[in-house]
Amino acid sequence: MTTVIKNGTIVTHDLTYKADIRIDGGKILEIGPNLSGDTELDATGAYVMPGGIDPHTHLEMPFMGTYSSDDFESGTRAALSGGTTMVIDFALPSPGQGLLDALKMWDNKSGRAHCDYSYHMAVTWWSQQVFDEMPDVVARGITSFKHFLAYKGALMVNDDELFASFQRLRELGAIAMVHAENGDVVAELSARLLAQGNTGPEAHAYSRPTQVEGEATNRAIMIADMAGVPLYVVHTSCEESHEAIRRARQAGKRVWGEPLIQHLTLDESEYFNPDWDHAARRVMSPPFRNKTHQDSLWNGLASGSLSVVATDHCAFSTEQKRYGLGDFTKIPNGTGGLEDRMPMLWTYGVRTGRLTMNEFVAVTSTNVAKIFGMYPRKGAVAVGADADLVVWDPEKSKTITASAQASNIDYNVFEGHEVTGLPRYVLSRGRVMVNDGSFDGQEGHGRFVARDANGPVSQALSAWKDLTAPRPVVRAGIPATGV
Numbered sequence: 450m451t452t453v454i455k456n457g458t459i460v461t462h463d464l465t466y467k468a469d470i471r472i473d474g475g476k477i478l479e480i481g482p483n484l485s486g487d488t489e490l491d492a493t494g495a496y497v498m499p500g501g502i503d504p505h506t507h508l509e510m511p512f513m514g515t516y517s518s519d520d521f522e523s524g525t526r527a528a529l530s531g532g533t534t535m536v537i538d539f540a541l542p543s544p545g546q547g548l549l550d551a552l553k554m555w556d557n558k559s560g561r562a563h564c565d566y567s568y569h570m571a572v573t574w575w576s577q578q579v580f581d582e583m584p585d586v587v588a589r590g591i592t593s594f595k596h597f598l599a600y601k602g603a604l605m606v607n608d609d610e611l612f613a614s615f616q617r618l619r620e621l622g623a624i625a626m627v628h629a630e631n632g633d634v635v636a637e638l639s640a641r642l643l644a645q646g647n648t649g650p651e652a653h654a655y656s657r658p659t660q661v662e663g664e665a666t667n668r669a670i671m672i673a674d675m676a677g678v679p680l681y682v683v684h685t686s687c688e689e690s691h692e693a694i695r696r697a698r699q700a701g702k703r704v705w706g707e708p709l710i711q712h713l714t715l716d717e718s719e720y721f722n723p724d725w726d727h728a729a730r731r732v733m734s735p736p737f738r739n740k741t742h743q744d745s746l747w748n749g750l751a752s753g754s755l756s757v758v759a760t761d762h763c764a765f766s767t768e769q770k771r772y773g774l775g776d777f778t779k780i781p782n783g784t785g786g787l788e789d790r791m792p793m794l795w796t797y798g799v800r801t802g803r804l805t806m807n808e809f810v811a812v813t814s815t816n817v818a819k820i821f822g823m824y825p826r827k828g829a830v831a832v833g834a835d836a837d838l839v840v841w842d843p844e845k846s847k848t849i850t851a852s853a854q855a856s857n858i859d860y861n862v863f864e865g866h867e868v869t870g871l872p873r874y875v876l877s878r879g880r881v882m883v884n885d886g887s888f889d890g891q892e893g894h895g896r897f898v899a900r901d902a903n904g905p906v907s908q909a910l911s912a913w914k915d916l917t918a919p920r921p922v923v924r925a926g927i928p929a930t931g932v
């Protein structure tokens with residue numbers, strides 16, 4: 450049974466052209482004019498693009514005393530509904546738990562996925578066991594490891610642990626990732642704010658100024674440079690962090706930055722809404738910033754200093770958010786966005802002229818596939834690639850509302866935003882999951898995607914020297930204490 454997508458305009462990260470696409474066995478078989486097949490999907494007036502890849506989700510994750518509310522079923526349903534055909538979720542060992550043990554937990558959850566998925570491994574503590582298990586994780590095709598410089602006393606790793614882990618990743622040809630906020634400063638500011646009676650959601654923003662992100666980003670880049678490992682900075686939200694990434698890239702370092710669709714389109718005024726629930730629902734780390742920082746992020750995407758737009762989808766219901774009534778540090782951190790990332794970025798990026806269509810494809814899909822070692826199987830419209838495709842109707846509009854969303858939670862941080870640009874068809878390895886705008890998925894259709902280590906863009910820095918190698922002893926024989 451072949452499927453043909455007819456009469457559309459193909460848009461990739463570098464080309465825009467008219468052609469049909471013939472699919473069989475889950476892969477793209479042929480691209481050309483006037484193709485026919487058993488099933489034909491009409492793409493007249495639409496763009497045919499690689500399905501979105503969201504490299505940053507937290508599905509059914511134990512966090513801050515609860516579990517994030519979207520699991521692999523609702524999360525991937527949300528993803529597909531918005532044109533995203535793959536997610537990379539974070540397997541998160543609790544401190545003390547082995548990496549392989551955490552992977553088992555994630556394998557037990559991900560069987561329900563409608564679309565393909567992979568994992569990043571989180572390094573939430575450091576030990577001989579973690580060191581020893583890392584090669585087995587890489588052998589399973591999990592080639593990226595995330596470190597938290599925030600969440601002191603919980604997930605945070607210190608600089609000695611960070612350096613040790615980064616060195617290990619370089620040996621294994623894997624990519625380092627960081628959540629870059631200075632957890633010590635955040636903890637100190639939070640304690641002071643609470644002592645001063647500042648307990649509401651706005652104090653969450655006060656406790657995490659842009660400098661804590663800028664400092665941690667600079668530190669992580671320098672430590673990655675010393676360890677010789679490529680570095681991916683998740684949820685880059687401000688100019689300070691962007692500036693550090695920009696400078697590192699100019700110096701030839703393999704560093705990537707990932708703004709979220711939330712930080713691009715929502716700002717810090719949300720925390721000053723008099724409605725506690727409204728503000729708490731938007732508490733995430735890093736917090737939303739002001740317009741100057743938003744402009745910096747948009748400019749970075751256009752100029753190429755920032756590489757990816759993700760969501761950090763980590764959904765908590767209003768009831769869960771209320772765990773933090775009276776103490777903002779107990780509001781579960783996280784916002785949703787899986788269903789809305791592509792339409793919001795099209796509306797506020799492509800339609801405003803800030804991004805070209807090709808740049809849209811690059812930052813929502815192709816760059817992710819390249820950075821994380823799965824290109825061109827994913828992120829490409831090419832013969833032999835997986836048929837993860839979206840037929841995008843640039844004129845179709847809707848108003849975002851929680852009552853119509855796939856996500857399990859009872860609100861949406863983009864509520865009321867009108868978006869233009871929505872999927873007409875979405876295919877996961879050739880199976881039509883969104884049909885003429887309606888979800889028609891299949892729980893369990895999703896497959897784990899093993900990723901390459903040492904991909905074409907994941908080499909260690911060219912100027913790298915092993916700082917732990919023996920060094921020349923210049924004044925041999927002179928006692929070190931002599932004056």
Ligand code: DUC
Pocket residue numbers: 507628732733734735761763782783784
């Ligand atoms: N930030 C969030 O807001 N939620 C999940 C984890 C994170 O780093």
Ligand code: ZN
Pocket residue numbers: 450451473474
């Ligand atoms: Zn067939």
Ligand code: ZN
Pocket residue numbers: 628683684734
């Ligand atoms: Zn994070």
Ligand code: ZN
Pocket residue numbers: 505506507683761
């Ligand atoms: Zn995250």
